[in-house]
Amino acid sequence: MMRIGELATRTHVSVRALRYYEEHTLLTPDRTPSGQRHYPESAVARVHLIQQLYAAGLSSRTIRDLLPCVLDDQATPELLHRLTEQRNTLTAKLTALTTTRDTLDRVIANAEANLRTGEACGGGE
Template sequence: MRIGELATKTGVSVRALRYYEEQHLLASERSASGQRHYSDRAVDRVQLIQQLYAAGLPSRSILELMPCVVTGEATPELLAKLASERDRIDGQITDLVSTRDRLDSVIASATATYLTGEPCRPQ
């Protein structure tokens, strides 16, 4: 498939796809006219790249992790890096849950204040 089709299927911009290629995260073959062509597996790969970016991993780390993700083979160093990234993500999840709980508390308090007709006052 061509780059525009991959962009449409993944919801990722053409510019981002070109960046992924520059970072060696994604590969394409070139036609005789120089157009990029991707395999059907590129959709899954782009989605994985997006997930890893969303988790806060930089492209350099994603590049290191890709062989393990694709083949399932890993060195002890790579396994340690994966565990470290997982622990970092777990910390982010804990922080986000705490933030959500605080927002729920504020919403509940503001809702109760609204229902009683009393103005909300800053604490």
């Protein structure tokens, strides 16, 4: 068992964020008689999973609903639908980011070619 500060250090997540996860029932510590939070070793992996799901754009509510599915293989048709929609949103964002990166690659390549030939990008005045 570890205290909240150790969990924060091991996961690189602030104590404030861990308390937020607790408030939203994403993370449930054991409590000592004096009220101190104690977390099992498995909390490290759970916090990393929560961070990944937040980074993917999922809300606290969706993550809360999703965790039993991920951890205990329990899913509902509604949750599956929500997750599919979220995946489709992520796919669209990835496509847009890839297009933007490809455009920047072309601009960089053209700018480098112009510098090699002595032509300045943007008018060269």
